[in-house]
Amino acid sequence: MNHLPLRSLAGIAQVRRPTQRALAKQRTREKILAAAKALFTEKGYEGATIRDIAASAGMSTGAVFASFTDKSDLFNEIIGADRESLFEAMRAEAVGASAEEALNSMFDAGYRFTLADLPLLQATMSVSWSPDLGAQVRGRLNRRPITELVGEILTASIERGELSRHTNVAIVSQMLWDCYLANFRHAAFEGWGLNELRARLAEQIRVILAGVRAG
């Protein structure tokens, strides 16, 4: 935001405070999003209807449609915001003396974040693989591609001479992200917690990095 042309800064100075009407609209939106997130988490994407969401937010379905075009719009808004928070949580922890340390620390933050709301992840996975809504959801999630965070860690490590110069960063980043995601199956169906997920991924990170180590 620090590279706005002066003209638009002048514009901002003149902006009036939001009207009561705009504030009310914003509050309504937030109420709907909170209710919808709770219902998607409880019942899944298909199970939650706009009517349920409206009732739970204490308003009419008409009021919901005034803020969102349809259920998929609402869902995309929620998982988009969720991905934004996940991205920030992971980026904050993407630090360590080696690639291995930084990756473990970053993915650990991801597991902690997502385990707190596992059903939402399951709903997201399910919808993102579905033929009709999948493309939209994947597009939304890809605005914040975590593979880029992984890629930054790998690139820094290559520059330090830790990993081979011939490392295909794109493929390796994707593989790390894939197995991070695939491990959630154990959490969803076998009751794994943070420690088991962390240990399994740590081993997989070891194998993947061993394959691209320099020298």
Place this chain on the structure above:
Amino acid sequence: MGVREAQKLATRRRVLDAASDLFNEIGFEDATVRAIANRAGVSVGSVFTTFTSKADILNQVMQDRLEALYEETGRIIPLMRGSTADRCRSLFAMLYAFEMRRVKLFLAHIAVAYRWDVGPIGRPFGSNQVFRDLMTTWLRDGVVRGDIRIDVDCQAVIDLLLGVYAWNYRLAAAENADSDRLTALMDQQIGMIFDGLKPRP
């Protein structure tokens, strides 16, 4: 078998065939039980005499496909020679070739496997014990031959292989990639994984 029993089985077969086609054409959500019944030429009521839900139908469709897959791979697997990496390459190439024939059905299966709201799903993706056991044997063979380090964590490596395998399907969903492209990518990924499994000098 009585006439009644035979009729019931024939209905079941027709429903499964129709459902398999419809899931593959329009996905799990849009393929309603009514549409499946129409396509099969039976009543909605008779669908529910042998299935409890649409998820139950999908489970059975996937179970039948799994048996077909075992039949296809079962003839070839015992003949496989070569390194553990090469055997894995052959196995995953067969899996892609098989699943890509009905890719939307497979994607629908992955999508539904993550849902907890449609009733019990037979087998969440990645938990197939037959293929897991097979790869465990191959990894242990590799250790014995000295290609793979002795402290290999087989379950972690198999999860890694299956995770990468499954998520490669995103290229089929997003970019219409065919089975050759997925196989070529997987070959490369398997190479990297097995490089990381070599015994340490």
